[in-house]
Amino acid sequence: MGMDRTISNFIRALRNAEVRVSTAETLDAMSAVELVGYKDKAHLKRSLSMVLPKTADEKNTVDACFDQFFRFQDVRGENAGSGASSGDEDGEESSEGGDGEGGGAGGDPQNQNRSKKKSKSKAKQNNLYEEEEEADLGPGEITDAHSQLGKLLMANSRVELAQSMAQAGEAINVREIQIFTQKGLYARRIMDHMGLPDLNREISDLRTDSRVPARRLGQQLKQRRDFLREQVRDYVEQQFLLNADVSGKRLREELLRSVKLSNVEHRNFRLIQEMVYKMAKKLSTLHSRRRKVFKRGQLNVPKTLRNNMSYDGAIFDLYWKSVKIDRPKVFAICDVSGSVANYARFMLMFLYSMDEVMPKVRSFAFSSDLAEVTDLFNRNKIEEAIAKTLHDYSGGSTDYGQALLDFKKLCLDDVDNRTTIIILGDARNNHGEAHAEVLKELYDRSKRVIWLNPEAKLAWNTGDSEMRKYGAYSHQVEECNSLMHLERVVSNLLRQTS
Amino acid sequence: MGDMEKIAETVASLQASFEEHRYICSDEIATAVFLAYQLRKPILIEGPPGVGKTELAKTAAEMFALPLIRLQCYEGLDESKAIYEWKYGKQLLYTQVLKEALGEVLGDAKGFRESVEELHKFGDIFFSEEFLEPRPLMKAIKEEDGCILLIDEIDKADHEFESLLLEILSDYQLSMPEIGTIKAAAEPPLVFLTSNNTREISDALKRRCLHLYIPFPDVDIEQRIVAARVPEIPPALQQQLVAFIHELRNLDLKKSPAISETIDWARTLVLLHAEALDATMVKDTLNVILKFQEDIENVKGEVSAITAKVAR
Numbered sequence: 001m002g003m004d005r006t007i008s009n010f011i012r013a014l015r016n017a018e019v020r021v022s023t024a025e026t027l028d029a030m031s032a033v034e035l036v037g038y039k040d041k042a043h044l045k046r047s048l049s050m051v052l053p054k055t056a057d058e059k060n061t062v063d064a065c066f067d068q069f070f071r072f073q074d075v076r077g078e079n080a081g082s083g084a085s086s087g088d089e090d091g092e093e094s095s096e097g098g099d100g101e102g103g104g105a106g107g108d109p110q111n112q113n114r115s116k117k118k119s120k121s122k123a124k125q126n127n128l129y130e131e132e133e134e135a136d137l138g139p140g141e142i143t144d145a146h147s148q149l150g151k152l153l154m155a156n157s158r159v160e161l162a163q164s165m166a167q168a169g170e171a172i173n174v175r176e177i178q179i180f181t182q183k184g185l186y187a188r189r190i191m192d193h194m195g196l197p198d199l200n201r202e203i204s205d206l207r208t209d210s211r212v213p214a215r216r217l218g219q220q221l222k223q224r225r226d227f228l229r230e231q232v233r234d235y236v237e238q239q240f241l242l243n244a245d246v247s248g249k250r251l252r253e254e255l256l257r258s259v260k261l262s263n264v265e266h267r268n269f270r271l272i273q274e275m276v277y278k279m280a281k282k283l284s285t286l287h288s289r290r291r292k293v294f295k296r297g298q299l300n301v302p303k304t305l306r307n308n309m310s311y312d313g314a315i316f317d318l319y320w321k322s323v324k325i326d327r328p329k330v331f332a333i334c335d336v337s338g339s340v341a342n343y344a345r346f347m348l349m350f351l352y353s354m355d356e357v358m359p360k361v362r363s364f365a366f367s368s369d370l371a372e373v374t375d376l377f378n379r380n381k382i383e384e385a386i387a388k389t390l391h392d393y394s395g396g397s398t399d400y401g402q403a404l405l406d407f408k409k410l411c412l413d414d415v416d417n418r419t420t421i422i423i424l425g426d427a428r429n430n431h432g433e434a435h436a437e438v439l440k441e442l443y444d445r446s447k448r449v450i451w452l453n454p455e456a457k458l459a460w461n462t463g464d465s466e467m468r469k470y471g472a473y474s475h476q477v478e479e480c481n482s483l484m485h486l487e488r489v490v491s492n493l494l495r496q497t498s
Numbered sequence: 499m500g501d502m503e504k505i506a507e508t509v510a511s512l513q514a515s516f517e518e519h520r521y522i523c524s525d526e527i528a529t530a531v532f533l534a535y536q537l538r539k540p541i542l543i544e545g546p547p548g549v550g551k552t553e554l555a556k557t558a559a560e561m562f563a564l565p566l567i568r569l570q571c572y573e574g575l576d577e578s579k580a581i582y583e584w585k586y587g588k589q590l591l592y593t594q595v596l597k598e599a600l601g602e603v604l605g606d607a608k609g610f611r612e613s614v615e616e617l618h619k620f621g622d623i624f625f626s627e628e629f630l631e632p633r634p635l636m637k638a639i640k641e642e643d644g645c646i647l648l649i650d651e652i653d654k655a656d657h658e659f660e661s662l663l664l665e666i667l668s669d670y671q672l673s674m675p676e677i678g679t680i681k682a683a684a685e686p687p688l689v690f691l692t693s694n695n696t697r698e699i700s701d702a703l704k705r706r707c708l709h710l711y712i713p714f715p716d717v718d719i720e721q722r723i724v725a726a727r728v729p730e731i732p733p734a735l736q737q738q739l740v741a742f743i744h745e746l747r748n749l750d751l752k753k754s755p756a757i758s759e760t761i762d763w764a765r766t767l768v769l770l771h772a773e774a775l776d777a778t779m780v781k782d783t784l785n786v787i788l789k790f791q792e793d794i795e796n797v798k799g800e801v802s803a804i805t806a807k808v809a810r
Contacts, residue, residue: 022705028537035536043509046529054704056544056711302578305586309593379752 007033010069011052017065019058025051041070141213145221147202149195153224154217161228165235168193174239187236191229199225276346276483277353329418330354330361333407335425336390337367337398343454343481344394347424348386350486352377362411365389368396370406398428400466401435408438412445419446424480426455427467436469443473452480452489502562506535521550521557522722530710531558540667540689542652542704545712547694548756552650554712555690559646567641567687568648569634571655577662581672583631592629625676635666636680644685652703653693660703667706715757717744723757728764738775739764741808743787746797755787763787775809777802 007030011021021029032047045066053059145154152160169175172189199221206218303319311317332351336344348365355361355377362374371393377385415421421442443449451474453460453467460467471477478489505515513528523531531554534541543551559566569580596603607613632640638647649663666672667689670682691707693699715723720740724731731739740760747754755763763786772779780801788794 020701024705028539031537032533035533042525043529046526047533050526050530050533050708050710054701054709059709059711302583302586305590306584309589 004030006038010048010065013065013069014052014062017061019053019061019065021052028052045070141216142220143211143213143217145202145217147195147198149199150202150221152194153199153221153228161231164194165190165232169235169239174236177236177240183233183236183240186239187229187233190232190236194228194232196225276350276486329414329416330420330422331364331407331411331415332361332422333364333366333370333403333424335367335398335400335403335423336365336394337396338394339398339428340426340454341390341394343424344390345386347452347454348389349382351424352382352385364407364410365393366399366403366406367394368399368402369393370403370410372410397430398425399432400425400427400429400470401433401438404435404438404442408441412441415442415445417445417447421446421449423449423451423470423474424454425451426453426465427451427460427470428464429466431464434466434469436466436473439470439473443475448475450474450476450478450489452478452486454481455479456481502535502564505561506532508532515561516557517726519557519561520726521553522719522726523554524712524715524719527554527710527712530708533708534688537708538686540691540707541710542691542693542699542707543710543712544693544695546714546754546756548758549712549714550757551692551712552648555646555648555692558688558690559648562646562688564643564688565641565645566648567634567638567645568650571649571651571653571659573654573656575655575659578633580633580659580662581635582633582674584625585629585631589629627677630677635663636672638687638689639666639670639672639680639682641687642683642685644683645687647687647689649689649691651694652691653696653699657700660700664702664706667703714747714754717741720744720757720760724760724764727761728768731764731768732773734774735767735772736764738805738808739767742775742780742804745804745808746787749797749800751788751793751796752790753788753793759787775805777805780805 008026011026011029014021028051029048032051033044036043036047038044045063048066049059049062053062145151152164168190171193172186174186174190177183177186203218203221203225206214206221209215209218300319304315304317307319308315308317332354334344334347334351336348340347351361351363355363355374362372363377364370365373373385373389373393376388379385380388439449451467451470455465457479459465460471467477478485480486480489504511506512509525509528509532512532513523513525516523516528516531530541530543533539543554545551555568556566558564604613604616607616634647638645652660652663670686671679673679691703714720717740720743721736724736724740728736743755743760743763763783766783766786767775767779770779770783781798784794784797784801788797
């Protein structure tokens with residue numbers, strides 16, 4: 001029972017770290033734990049990281065979480081979750097701790113580690129806080145504490161202390177902890193809520209007291225306060241592990257989604273890249289491949305026989321073997337000229353990710369002349385591929401007309417009614433010839449033409465923008481300059497293809 | 499059975515047993531097989547080509563002395579190739595026979611209704627086990643004493659095919675519309691799936707499996723692998739060769755050399771009676787470890803430097 005809680009807490013931490021863990025996997029994890037036990041941590045880690053994660057990325061997360069999580073956990077299976085301090089032969093204490101955990105306060109596993117650290121003398125049975133006496137004040141008579149927290153500390157009750165800590169945690173909403181820098185803050189708040197100011201005052205009063213028993217109390221309280229502080233810190237740490245981290249990431253993601261792509265800072269590229277990848281993947285899974293049986297090709301003997309069985313073995317209803325695999329083709333054309341330089345990077349990122357998750361994406365880049373970059377994408381890593389594309393093709397001045405002509409020359413024959421053409425660009429043509437008739441031709445042949453424009457809608461058709469002409473020959477025209485837009489476009493695309 | 503249990507008793511015993519069969523495996527790999535055996539779950543093995551994914555299943559079969567049933571996946575693979583097929587020729591023949599004998603069969607059945615009733619008794623014959631042609635998955639299920647089922651390169655099969663696998667992977671049974679559900683014998687097969695990650699495997703499938711990623715091994719393990727597979731190799735050469743390969747893996751190559759290439763190279767060099775690596779010999783045999791001309795050209799310039807480095 002105890003270990004089940006350990007493992008389900010661990011899974012909660014995993015879910016927080018964005019590893020999806022289903023109930024079935026939880027059960028698997030439990031049987032794995034049952035099999036290998038908590039004794040050999042490395043073994044346990046290997047086992048769990050085989051049962052729980054589903055991708056290499058998740059595996060890394062699980063490993064990292066494991067290290068973080070089990071640093072605090074007493075992983076001794078037999079009484080993890082009971083209050084015994086490992087390596088402490090003090091029987092009385094462990095039994096005391098044992099009933100103590102019934103309260104189920106979130107931070108209890110730490111108690112064990114702490115008390116282990118502090119355990120020096122076993123003489124003082126039933127004493128939670130091993131005494132480290134100073135020379136001048138030996139054990140002896142001691143006065144009663146006055147402050148509430150002081151009383152609690154002197155009462156030597158692990159249960160009450162843990163409960164009080166958990167209550168304070170609830171009261172100050174420790175569950176809402178978001179980022180690791182807040183840990184100190186929350187720890188302090190919990191201490192304050194438990195009555196630290198009063199205790200501090202009492203301690204400083206007692207220090208100057210003339211009576212020895214009172215001074216002795218002061219010393220005791222000070223020690224116990226420091227011990228409590230450590231416990232609270234660990235409690236917060238674990239709460240953080242269980243509740244936060246990712247919400248921090250989610251917050252950032254939320255923010256990034258609505259930021260204009262041209263304003264995204266360099267250090268957030270990684271995150272954006274992940275998000276773009278996720279999106280592209282969503283897109284691709286809905287582009288499922290469908291097979292159709294055609295009246296063409298080889299005779300499908302088994303199927304023909306089977307279906308003619310009912311006609312007395314006389315064969316007159318024929319089935320053909322030719323199986324058509326319906327794979328949607330996507331052609332993506334990206335403007336990488338100076339005017340859209342800031343967006344081009346993200347558009348290329350999107351292209352690259354799409355290329356990774358969909359088998360049949362052909363990518364093209366242009367400023368004046370258009371060229372296919374599919375190969376370049378396939379051969380290089382994302383950063384390089386994007387850098388190379390920008391380097392090789394962003395030089396010229398924008399010429400959409402020429403780009404369309406080039407595209408037509410390159411692959412008009414490959415465009416058919418299963419093809420989706422995505423054009424990413426601002427349609428600013430430097431007052432050149434638009435060649436909208438080429439786009440019309442593509443429009444007529446393909447399944448859809450989607451134009452994504454990074455400019456705000458208001459700016460369309462102003463100056464040298466040819467959006468009106470091109471828009472007429474696109475099935476869909478969208479403003480697209482943040483991830484939110486991109487996501488909307490993608491989900492629209494999905495709805496139409498499915 | 500006792501033997502199998504003994505082998506799979508602990509991770510260490512598995513590891514030792516694998517080593518006896520000349521398969522050197524890391525703790526991860528041994529743990530995966532251990533869990534697979536103990537929890538009766540399939541293993542999905544991913545990793546770059548040539549790190550011994552298929553070999554693991556083969557060795558496991560050898561080690562447990564179980565038959566290996568292999569299903570190679572490819573685009574367009576469907577149930578008639580993977581699970582079962584009806585023996586159409588035989589069925590057709592039987593319809594002809596039945597046609598001839600129809601008069602006798604119906605005998606003195608009077609009227610349409612009675613005739614149909616008589617015929618109903620024959621209907622099921624055509625879709626009984628007599629006419630069934632089992633394919634790998636069904637063979638594996640029917641294997642009395644258990645077996646190793648290797649579903650190789652699952653990523654090559656279509657997305658839909660994965661769904662066909664779900665039932666056998668989670669419950670070790672197959673449902674056929676004509677016959678019903680066939681359950682595995684007392685000892686269900688130990689299933690290994692391999693994937694080269696050319697596409698994402700569906701979550702549903704992954705959820706039913708243990709997930710083992712086999713990366714390129716570290717120097718120590720790879721040395722032991724070479725020593726196990728090419729025992730006649732001189733120790734100095736073996737160390738330099740493995741170090742050389744590890745240097746190559748750090749370079750930006752189109753395809754990094756895998757373990758299978760290391761072993762091939764070791765065999766080649768042994769045939770050439772090499773005692774240690776030298777630059778000319780490496781250059782001459784680069785095509786054993788690098789499969790793209792582009793990579794070979796790129797590496798050629800570095801060979802002397804790397805050889806000197808690993809000779810130290």
